[in-house]
Amino acid sequence: MPSVRIGVDTGGTFTDVVLVDEHTGTIVTTKTPSTPANPADGFMAGVHKVLELHAPSREGGLDGVSGIVHGTTVATNQLLEDRADGTAHLGFVTTEGFEFLLEIARQSVPDGYGNSYFWVKPPRIVPVRRVKTVGGRLDHLGREVRPFDEDEAVAAARWFRDHGVTAIGVCFLHSYADPVHELRMRDVLAREHPEAVVSLSSEVLREYREYERSVTTLVDAAVKPIMRRYIQNLSDRIGRPFSVMKSNGGVLSAAEVVHQPITTVLSGPAAGALGAALIAGTAGRPSVITLDGGGTSTDVAVVVEGEPSLTTEGSIGRYPCKIPMIDIVTVGAGGGSIAWISPEGTLKVGPKSAGADPGPLCYGRGGTEVTVTDAHVFLGRVPPHLLGGEIPLDVAAARAGIEALAGKLGLTPERCATGILEISAFNQSNAIRQITVKRGLDVRDFPMVAFGGSGPLLACRLIDILGLPAAVVPPNPGNVSAFGLLTVDVKNDYVRTHVSRAPAPEALAGIYAELEAEAADALDREGFADHVHARSADLRYYGQAYEVRVAAPGGALDDAWCAAVVERFHAEHEKLYGYGYRDDPRHAVEWVNLRVSGIGPITRPALARVPAQVGEASPVGTREVFYETWGRTVIYRRADLGAGAVVRGPAVVEEYGSTLPVHPGFTATVDDHGNLIVVSDR
Numbered sequence: 001m002p003s004v005r006i007g008v009d010t011g012g013t014f015t016d017v018v019l020v021d022e023h024t025g026t027i028v029t030t031k032t033p034s035t036p037a038n039p040a041d042g043f044m045a046g047v048h049k050v051l052e053l054h055a056p057s058r059e060g061g062l063d064g065v066s067g068i069v070h071g072t073t074v075a076t077n078q079l080l081e082d083r084a085d086g087t088a089h090l091g092f093v094t095t096e097g098f099e100f101l102l103e104i105a106r107q108s109v110p111d112g113y114g115n116s117y118f119w120v121k122p123p124r125i126v127p128v129r130r131v132k133t134v135g136g137r138l139d140h141l142g143r144e145v146r147p148f149d150e151d152e153a154v155a156a157a158r159w160f161r162d163h164g165v166t167a168i169g170v171c172f173l174h175s176y177a178d179p180v181h182e183l184r185m186r187d188v189l190a191r192e193h194p195e196a197v198v199s200l201s202s203e204v205l206r207e208y209r210e211y212e213r214s215v216t217t218l219v220d221a222a223v224k225p226i227m228r229r230y231i232q233n234l235s236d237r238i239g240r241p242f243s244v245m246k247s248n249g250g251v252l253s254a255a256e257v258v259h260q261p262i263t264t265v266l267s268g269p270a271a272g273a274l275g276a277a278l279i280a281g282t283a284g285r286p287s288v289i290t291l292d293g294g295g296t297s298t299d300v301a302v303v304v305e306g307e308p309s310l311t312t313e314g315s316i317g318r319y320p321c322k323i324p325m326i327d328i329v330t331v332g333a334g335g336g337s338i339a340w341i342s343p344e345g346t347l348k349v350g351p352k353s354a355g356a357d358p359g360p361l362c363y364g365r366g367g368t369e370v371t372v373t374d375a376h377v378f379l380g381r382v383p384p385h386l387l388g389g390e391i392p393l394d395v396a397a398a399r400a401g402i403e404a405l406a407g408k409l410g411l412t413p414e415r416c417a418t419g420i421l422e423i424s425a426f427n428q429s430n431a432i433r434q435i436t437v438k439r440g441l442d443v444r445d446f447p448m449v450a451f452g453g454s455g456p457l458l459a460c461r462l463i464d465i466l467g468l469p470a471a472v473v474p475p476n477p478g479n480v481s482a483f484g485l486l487t488v489d490v491k492n493d494y495v496r497t498h499v500s501r502a503p504a505p506e507a508l509a510g511i512y513a514e515l516e517a518e519a520a521d522a523l524d525r526e527g528f529a530d531h532v533h534a535r536s537a538d539l540r541y542y543g544q545a546y547e548v549r550v551a552a553p554g555g556a557l558d559d560a561w562c563a564a565v566v567e568r569f570h571a572e573h574e575k576l577y578g579y580g581y582r583d584d585p586r587h588a589v590e591w592v593n594l595r596v597s598g599i600g601p602i603t604r605p606a607l608a609r610v611p612a613q614v615g616e617a618s619p620v621g622t623r624e625v626f627y628e629t630w631g632r633t634v635i636y637r638r639a640d641l642g643a644g645a646v647v648r649g650p651a652v653v654e655e656y657g658s659t660l661p662v663h664p665g666f667t668a669t670v671d672d673h674g675n676l677i678v679v680s681d682r
Contacts (some may be wrong), residue, residue, distance in 0.1 A: 003021055003022045003023040003064070003066060004019060004020070004021050004022070004051075004054070004064050004065045004066060005019070005020050005022065005065070005066055005067045005068070005069070005486050005605075006018070006019050006020075006047060006050060006051075006065060006067070006068045006069070006486075007019075007020075007068075007069050007070075007071070007271070007482040007483060007484070007485030007486045008043050008046055008047060008068065008069070008070050008071070008482060008485070009070075009071040009268050009271060009272075009479075009481040009482040009484075009485060010034055010039045010042060010043060010070070010071065010072050010073060010074075010268070011034060011073070011268060011294050011295060011296075011481075013033070013034055013294065013295025013296065013334075013335070013336060013355065013359070013453070014031045014032065014033060014034055014295065014453060014478070014657075015031065015032050015033070015034045015035075015039075015042040015043060015045070015046045016029075016030075016031050016046075016478060016479045016481060016482040016657075017029065017030050017031065017032070017046035017047065017049065017050040017479070017482055018050070018476075018479050018482040018483045018485070018486060019050045019051070019053075019054050020486050020605045021054065022066075022603070022605070025605075025606060025608060026054070027483075027605065027608075028050055028053050028054045029050075029476040029478075029479040029482070029483070029656070029657070030046065030049050030050045030053055030479075030656075031046070031387055031453075031478060031479065031656075031657050032045045032046045032049055033391075036355065036357060038233075039072065039073075039074060039230070040230065040233050040234050040237060043070070043234060044237055044238075047062070047068070047238075051065075062238065062239065062240060065240075067242070067243065068238065068240075068242040068243070069242065069243045069244070069245060069251055069485040069486060069488065070234070070242060070243065070244050070245065070254075070267075070485070071244075071245040071267045071268040071270075071271045071481060071482070071484075071485050072230070072244060072245070072264060072267050072268065073267065073268055074223075074226060074227060074230050074264075075223040075226075075227055075261050075262070075264045075265050075267070076265050076266065076267070076316060089164065089165055089166045089167055089225075090125065090126050090130065090165070090167045090168070090169070090218060090221060090222050091126065091130045091131070091132065091160045091165035091167070091168045091169070092126045092130065092131045092132070092168070092169050092170075092171070092214070092218060093131075093132050093133070093134060093153075093156055093168060093169070093170045093171075093172075093185060094131065094132075094133055094134075094170075094171050094172065094173075094214065095133060095134070095136070095137065095172045095173040096133040096134060096135045096136070096137075096149075096152075097133065098133065098173060098210070099128065099131045099132075099133050100128070101210055101211060101214055102124045102125065102126060102131070102211070102214060102215070103124060103128070104211070105211055106211060125215060125218050125219070125222070125319060126169075126218060130160075130163075130165060132155075132156035132159060132160070133152070133156075134148070134149055134152045134153045134156055134172075134181075134185065135148075135149030135152050136148035136149050136172070136181050137173060137174075138172070138173065138174040138175065138177060138178055138180075138181065139174060139177075140174050140177060140208075140499075141177055142174065142177030142178030142180075143178075144180075148180075148181045148184050148185075150184075150188070153184070153185055153188040154188055154192055157188050157189045157191075157192035157193045157196075158192055158193070160189075160193055160196060161192060161193040161195075161196070165196070166195060166196050166197060166225070167196065167197045167199075167221045167222055167224060167225055168189060168193075168196050168197070168198050168199070168221060169198075169199045169201070169214070169217040169218035169220070169221040169222075170182050170185050170186065170189075170198060170199065170200050170201065170217070171200075171201035171210065171213055171214040171217050171218075172185070172201070173210065174208075175200075175201055175202045175206075176201070176202060176205075176206045176207050176208055176213070176496070176497045177497070179200065179202030179203075179206075182200045182201065182202050183200070183202075185200075186198050186200060197221060197224045197225055197228075198221070199217050199218070199220040199221035199224065200217070201213045201214065201216075201217040203260075204216055204217045204220045204260070204262060204323075205217065205322055205323065205495070206494075206495055206496055206497070207322070207495045207496070207497045207593050208497040208499070208592075209322070211320075212320050212322045213322070215319055215320055215321075216262065216320070216321050216322050216323060219262050219265075219316065219319050219321055220260065220261060220262035223261045223262060223265075224258070224261050227257075227258060227261035227264070228258045228261075231244070231254045231257065231258050234254070235254060241253060241254065241255065242254050243490075244257045244264055244267065245264065245267040245268070245270060245271045245485055245488065246263040246264055246267065246270070246491065247263055247264065247265055247266035247267065247270050247314075247323060247324070247325035247326065248263065248270070248310065248323070248324040248325055248326070248491055248493055248597075249270055249273075249274055249308060249310070249326050249488065249491060250488060250489055250490055250491020250492065250597075250599070251485070251488045251489070251490055251491070252490060252491075252492065252526070253490075253526055256522070256525065256526070262321060262323055263323055265316045265321060265323075265325070266314070266316075266325050266326065266328055268481055269292060269299035269301070269326070269328045269330065269481070270308075270325065270326045270328070270484075271481045271482070271484035271485045271488065272290065272292040272299060272451065272452065272480055272481035272484055273290045273292070273299075273301040273303065273308045273326050273328065273484070274308065274326075274484040274487055274488055275451075275480045275481060275482075275483045275484025275485075275487055276288070276290040276292070276303070276449040276451055276474070276480055276484070277290070277303040277306055277307070277308055278484070278487050278604065278607075279449065279472070279474045279480065279483075279607065279673075279675065280303065280447070280449050280472060281306045282607045282673055283472060283671055283673055283675050285447050285449075285472065286303070286304075286305050286306045287303060287304050287305055287306075287445070287446060288302075288303050288446055288447050288448065288449050288472070289301070289302055289303075289432055289435070289436065289443070289446045289447070289448045289449070289468075290302075290303060290308075290448075290449045290451070291428065291432070291448055291449065291450050291451070291452075291455050291462070292451055292452040292455055292480070292481060293333075293334060293335070293428075293450070293451075293452040293453065293454035293455030293456075293457065293458075294334045294335070294452045294453060294454060294455075295334045295335045295336040295353065295355065295359075295453065295454065296332070296334045296336055296337075296353040296355060297330050297331060297332050297333065297334045297351075297353070298330070298331050298333045298334055298427075298428050298431060298452075298454075298455070299328050299329070299330050300328065300329045300330075300331070300428070300431045300432050300434075300435050301326055301327060301328045301329075301435060302327065302435050302436060302439070302441065302446070308326045308327070309326070309327040309435075309439075310324055310325065310326060310327060310549075311324075311325060311326075311327040312324050312325070312549075314327070314328075323493070324493045324595075324597075327435065328435075329431045329432075329434045329435045330431070331350075331351070331427050331428060331430065331431040332350035332351020332352070332353065332427075333349065333350050333351075333372070333424045333427040333428050333431075334350075334353060334372070334454055335360070335371065335372050335373040335376075335453060335454035335457075336353040336354040336355055336359060336360060336371050336372070336373060337349050337350035337351065337352070337353050337371060337372050337424060338350065338352045338353060338354055338369045338370065338371055339369070339370045339371065339372070339375070339405060339420045339423075340352075340369070341405075341408060341409065345409075347409060347416070347419055347420070347423065348423070349372065349420055349423040349424050349427065350372075350424070350427060353371075354367050354369060354371050359371075360372075360373040360374045360377075360398070361374045361394070361397045361398050361400075361401040362374050362377045362393040362394050362395065362397055362398040363391070363393070363394070364392075364393075364394040364397060369401075370398075370401040370402060370404075370405050370420070372420060372421065372424050372454070373398075373454070374397075374398040374401055374402060374417075375398075375402065375416075375417040375418075375420040375421050376421070376457055376659075376661075377393055377395055377398040378395075378398045378399050378402045378413065378417045379414070379417050379418070379421075379625065379626040380623050380624050380625035380626060380633070380652075381457065381625055381626075381652060381659065381661040382457070382652075382654075382659045382661075383623075383635075383652075383654055383659065387656060387657065388656045399413070402416055402417050414626055414630075417626070418626070421457075421458065421461070422461070424458060425458045425461040425462060425465060426465065428458060428462060429462055429465045429466050432448075432462070432466060433466075439576075440575070440576055440577075443466050443467070443468065444466070444467045444468065444469065445469075446468070446469075447468065447469050447470040447471065447472055448462060448463075448468050448470070448471045448472065449471075449472045449473075449474065449480075450462075450471050450472070450473050450477065451473070451474055451477035451478070451480035451481075451658075452477060452478060452480070452481070452658070453477075453478040453657055453658050454658075455473075455477055455658070456471075456473045456477055456658055456659065456660040456676075457658075457659060457660075457661060459471040459473065459660065459678055460649070460661065460662065460663040460666045460678065460680075461663070463666070463678065463679070463680050464680065469679070470677055470678060470679045471677075471678040471679075472675050472676070472677055472678075473658075473660050473668075473675065473676040473678065474674075474675050475610075475638070475655075475673075475674040475675065476655070476656070476657055476658075477655075477657065477658045478656075478657025478658045479657060483605075486604075486605055487604045487605065488602070489599050489600055489601050489602055490523065490526050490528060490599065490600035490602070491597055491598070491599050491600075492519055492522045492523075492597070492598045493595065493596075493597050493598075494515040494518050494519055494595065494596045494597075494598070495515075495593050495594070495595045496511050496514070496515060496593065496594050496595075497592065497593050498511055498591060498592075498593070498594055499590065499591065499592055500590070500591050501542060501588045501589070501590050501591070502588075503562070503591050505557045505558050505559060505561065505562055506557075508557050508562070508591075508594065509556075509557040511594050512535060512557065512594060512596060515594065515595070515596035516533045516596050516598070518596075518598075519531070519533055519596050519597070519598025520533075520598065522598055523598050523599075523600045526600055528600035528601075530600070530601060531598060531599070531600065532598075532599040532600075532601060533554070533596055533597070533598055533599070534551070534596070534597040534599060535551070535552035535553070535554065535594075535595065535596055536549055536550060536551050536552050536595045536596075536597070537549070537550060537552050537565055537569075537591060537592075537593065537594055537595065538591075538592045538593035538594075538595070539565070539566070539569040539589055539590065539591055539592060540589075540590050540592060541573075541581055541587045541588070541589060541590070542587065542588040542589070542590045544590075547592045547593065548569055548572050548573050548576065549595070550565060550568040550569050550572050551568065552565050552568075553565075566589050567582075569589060570582040570589075607673050608673075609643070609672050609673055609674075610642055610643050610670070610672065610673065610674040611642050611643065612642050612643045612644055613641065613642035613643060613644045613645035613670065614642065616645075616646075617636060617640065617641050617645040617646065617647060618640065619634035619635055619636050619651070620635055620636065620637045620640070621634075621635045622634055622635060623635055623652070625650065625652060625661070627649075627650050627661075627663055627664055628664065631650065633650050633651060633652060634650075634651050634652075635651070635652050635654060636651060636652070636653045636654070637653075637654060637655070638653050638654065638655035638660075638676075639655065641653070641670045641676075642670065643670055643671065643672045643674070644669070644670060645669070645670040646667060646668070646669050646670075647662055647667070647668040647669075647676075648662070648666075648667050648681075649662035649663045649664045649665060649666040649667065649668075650662065650663065650664045651668075653668060653676065660676060660678070662678065665680060665681050665682050666678055666679065666680055666681060667679055667681055
């Protein structure tokens with residue numbers, strides 16, 4: 001019986017791979033360079049590499065593998081880079097009279113009204129010339145006001161066919177209440193333009209607010225072609241089924257995810273937050289900040305009592321996406337972030353990145369610009385190689401680049417390099433403040449789990465800047481996202497808008513029953529005998545324009561059930577905004593959306609304890625490292641540190657996929673599960 005499960009997370013610089021042998025409990029980790037031109041190449045190289053490390057003499061390829069889970073950035077990159085094979089062939093079908101829906105959009109200004117004079121509305125995802133309208137109208141309850149105009153639908157389909165528009169999003173007014181008109185439009189497109197890829201809003205996002213529903217549907221249509229090609233390519237090369245990580249903290253089979261590719265837009269970062277949550281919970285820290293530092297960016301999330309915060313108010317690049325996703329803030333502050341001089345003559349870092357190719361100067365692949373990694377290398381805070389010596393680094397190139405940049409700024413090389421790292425640390429700290437302070441959380445209450453290849457590098461500075469109680473650096477921090485892929489249940493989300501100030505319990509029960517039936521059907525297709533259905537609801541005070549989501553209990557729906565949900569809403573609203581109207585009859589509570597998550601539970605890998613440290617930890621050598629000044633600094637190999645080992649700064653702890661510089665005035669202690677717990681001694 002196959003017992004091996006593999007998680008593969010494709011990042012901008014490296015592809016991280018984790019293998020878990022469920023029979024022996026063995027966990028094997030490795031990394032391989034990503035291949036941006038064809039991410040499947042790096043994926044397959046990583047799978048074969050980890051299998052070879054697990055059992056060098058084994059034969060039979062993937063025969064002993066019971067499951068593969070993939071975290072991918074294919075859909076995200078498509079949106080962030082506005083590739084020509086995406087939105088250039090995208091069309092939109094909407095209700096007659098609503099052709100400028102995308103242009104009107106929302107009045108919200110990203111940086112506040114004080115800066116609105118300088119704000120330019122972002123371009124539409126679909127230009128007006130590729131928007132077609134079709135007659136027909138439903139009201140907000142799904143009742144037909146005007147019949148669907150078949151002739152106009154045929155004319156629209158033929159126009160798209162004749163103009164080479166091959167990806168089409170369909171969003172008709174009030175189709176969340178009844179999808180009948182959208183289904184008829186899909187039939188027309190299938191008949192008149194069978195080559196087109198079609199996304200219906202009633203299947204992508206069945207809730208009200210036409211602008212967000214339209215854009216979310218169009219994003220789904222835009223990424224479908226490239227995701228289908230990528231998944232098919234991988235499927236052919238793997239020769240077996242596999243699963244893909246979703247933004248909501250669940251996974252889905254590749255065969256299903258091609259029908260809803262928008263659900264993968266935060267695939268990798270979501271896996272990292274979940275992996276870090278499991279690691280921190282095992283270490284007795286159920287509420288943490290997670291910081292995933294990669295080559296291109298840093299992703300930050302908050303975990304409260306073991307559960308990452310979820311949102312439906314996310315965006316990818318400039319496009320709002322109202323699908324459920326783990327609440328993640330991303331900042332362009334990774335190891336490959338480029339240091340540059342602004343027109344005003346000041347030093348800036350990011351968001352532009354050198355990526356995997358050509359990469360930082362020290363990679364020796366033709367890079368020409370100084371990066372955060374080059375600053376670390378120049379200061380001696382990382383070794384002169386990556387991946388345990390697999391990738392040697394050109395220290396001289398990093399030094400030359402730093403010296404040249406310092407000369408332009410009129411700084412010493414050391415001042416320039418530490419300035420680069422300081423700016424990067426403040427960029428990361430601002431992301432942490434966005435995910436905590438702006439959401440009513442005190443950042444000082446949360447330890448930080450620092451992972452990813454570059455995540456631990458600035459841990460000590462972030463403790464100082466934010467007043468964090470501690471930083472937790474897991475074993476193999478560069479592979480936490482790939483490990484997280486193996487801790488994730490299958491999960492699908494379903495939503496239905498039902499606006500009412502006094503809903504009848506029977507009406508709510510009927511909608512929840514329909515949503516749970518959809519969830520059960522999907523889990524059956526995934527092969528799960530055991531189903532878990534998690535209910536929730538979005539509520540607001542009458543007259544508000546925003547909702548608050550609260551968990552809803554299971555069991556029979558009656559008046560007491562409704563009262564319990566309303567009480568949860570009052571409590572959550574007061575927690576978020578500092579006030580509530582629990583005892584004020586003038587402010588009625590309005591129900592807006594009903595939600596169900598269908599969950600297929602898996603068995604999570606167990607985290608083993610590490611042997612206790614015998615005697616004092618012994619360094620493996622010394623190296624010149626710059627903290628406040630240059631000094632001979634002790635270097636520890638992480639694999640040599642047992643539970644209870646203490647490393648006092650200044651020091652550097654090195655391992656295969658990452659490095660932890662322990663600054664003067666800080667101490668790192670190994671806990672029972674091998675995590676390094678970093679605290680300030682000041």
